[in-house]
Amino acid sequence: MPWVKSFDIDDVTNRAMNLFWSKGFESTSITNLTKHTGINKGSLYNAFGSKKALFKLVLLKYDLEQRQATLLKIKEISDPLQAIDHLFALIIEQSLADKEKKGCFLVNTAIEVPHHDDDIREIVKLGMDDFINFFVDQLNQAKIAGILFADTDVQACAKTLLTLVVGMRVLARGTFEKEDLLSIQSQALFLIHK
Amino acid sequence: MPWVKSFDIDDVTNRAMNLFWSKGFESTSITNLTKHTGINKGSLYNAFGSKKALFKLVLLKYDLEQRQATLLKIKEISDPLQAIDHLFALIIEQSLADKEKKGCFLVNTAIEVPHHDDDIREIVKLGMDDFINFFVDQLNQAKIAGILFADTDVQACAKTLLTLVVGMRVLARGTFEKEDLLSIQSQALFLIHK
Numbered sequence: 217m218p219w220v221k222s223f224d225i226d227d228v229t230n231r232a233m234n235l236f237w238s239k240g241f242e243s244t245s246i247t248n249l250t251k252h253t254g255i256n257k258g259s260l261y262n263a264f265g266s267k268k269a270l271f272k273l274v275l276l277k278y279d280l281e282q283r284q285a286t287l288l289k290i291k292e293i294s295d296p297l298q299a300i301d302h303l304f305a306l307i308i309e310q311s312l313a314d315k316e317k318k319g320c321f322l323v324n325t326a327i328e329v330p331h332h333d334d335d336i337r338e339i340v341k342l343g344m345d346d347f348i349n350f351f352v353d354q355l356n357q358a359k360i361a362g363i364l365f366a367d368t369d370v371q372a373c374a375k376t377l378l379t380l381v382v383g384m385r386v387l388a389r390g391t392f393e394k395e396d397l398l399s400i401q402s403q404a405l406f407l408i409h410k
Numbered sequence: 411m412p413w414v415k416s417f418d419i420d421d422v423t424n425r426a427m428n429l430f431w432s433k434g435f436e437s438t439s440i441t442n443l444t445k446h447t448g449i450n451k452g453s454l455y456n457a458f459g460s461k462k463a464l465f466k467l468v469l470l471k472y473d474l475e476q477r478q479a480t481l482l483k484i485k486e487i488s489d490p491l492q493a494i495d496h497l498f499a500l501i502i503e504q505s506l507a508d509k510e511k512k513g514c515f516l517v518n519t520a521i522e523v524p525h526h527d528d529d530i531r532e533i534v535k536l537g538m539d540d541f542i543n544f545f546v547d548q549l550n551q552a553k554i555a556g557i558l559f560a561d562t563d564v565q566a567c568a569k570t571l572l573t574l575v576v577g578m579r580v581l582a583r584g585t586f587e588k589e590d591l592l593s594i595q596s597q598a599l600f601l602i603h604k
Contacts, residue, residue, distance in 0.1 A: 239436070240434075240436070240437075240522065242433070242434070242436065242437035243434075243436035243437055319521065323521070323580060324521055326580050326581065326583060326584065326585060327513065327517070327518055327521045327522070327580055327583060328434065328521075328522075337584045337585075340584065340585060341584070341585050344581070344585050369593070369596075369597075371593065372593035372594075372596060372597050373597060375586070375590055375593055375594060375597075376574070376593070376594050376597035376598070378577070378581075379573075379574050379577035379578055379581060379594050380570070380573050380574060380577060381577070382576075382577040382580050382581060383572070383573035383574060383575070383576035383577030383578075383580070384573055384577075386517060386520050386521055386576050386577070386580060387520065387538070387572075387573060387576060389520060389521060390520065390531045390534065390535070391520060391531075391534060391535050391538050392569070396569055399563070399565065399566035399569055399570070400566075400569060400570050400573050402563075402566060403563075403566050403567060403569075403570035403601060404570070406600070406601055407597065407600055407601065
C-alpha cells in the first residue's frame, strides 16, 4: 500500500500561509504551526522538510495567488494610466478589507527576512521586479499613446510607483486611514499624467 | 544604604535599542536581552518593568536621537524644497551606510507591532505625523515663495512624500540598490517642483 497523506495539502498550506503572513517568519514557532494546521510535527517535517522550506513554499503561493492574480486582473484594463490608477484603488480596497491589518506578505517579508536569507530575498526581489515591469509596460504604452510626457524616465517612475505601493502597505497597518490612502492615489497621478 | 544601579543605563538602553531594532519585538527574547546587555533578568525587570516597557522606552529613544535629530539638521536649510530634497539624500546615505540593513526602527515597528498594541501604534503614529508636519511646513513655505504650484494639495503631497520615505526604507533592506534609491529621490522632485 502506498504512503497516503493524512491531510489536505491545500488546507494546510493555506493555514500555514495565513499564520506566517500574520506573525512573520521568526515569531512563528513549530508549535504555532502544528496547532494552526492541525497536523503533528513529524508529518510537517515529512511533508515540507523544514520551517524555512515551508515558509518559502507559502510565500511563493502568496505571490502566485495574490500578487500575480491582482496584476492579471489589472492587465485587462486597456488604458495604461487607468490601469495604474486602478491598481492603487485595488490595493486600498484590499488594505481596508483586511480587518487583521496583516498587510502584504511580500512587503512584511521584505522588512523581516531578506537581510538574513538569500533565497527569501530572491523571492521578494522577483515579486518587486515583476511589479516594476508591470509599471514599465504601462508607462511605455502611455508614452506611445501620447498621454505621458515624452521625457519621463520610465524606469525611475516605475520604481517610484512601486515605492508608493510598498509605503502604503506599511502605513495602512495602523497609521493611515482611508482618506490618507486615497490622497496617495491621487498624488500618484501627478507622476504619470501630462 | 540606598539601592545602587549596577549598570550604565545609557549603555544598556543603547544595546537594547540596537537589538530590538535589528530583530524586532517578537523575536527578541528576554534571554537575548540579558545576553546582549550583560545584565541579568532580575535587574532588567527591576529597572524597566517588562519587555514591552523596555521596547517602548528604546523606541522613544530612537525617535528622539535618530528621527528628530535628522529633521533638526534638515530644518537648518533655508530653501524649503532643497530641505526636502536633502532629507531624501540623507535617508539614502543612512540606508547605504547601514551594513546590517536594519532599516528604520519606526518603519520596522509599523510593520510588526502596531496592529497588536495601541501604545506602540501611538508612538509610530506620532513619529509619522511629525514627519508629515515637517513636509507640510516646507511645502507651505515653498507656496509662499512661489516655487510650488499654487494649487498643490499640501496635506496630500506631504503624505505622499512620507509614503515614499517609508517605501524606500523597506526596499533598501535588500531589494533596491543605490541607483534605485537615487531615482526615487529625483522623481520625488516632480511632486514638489513647478
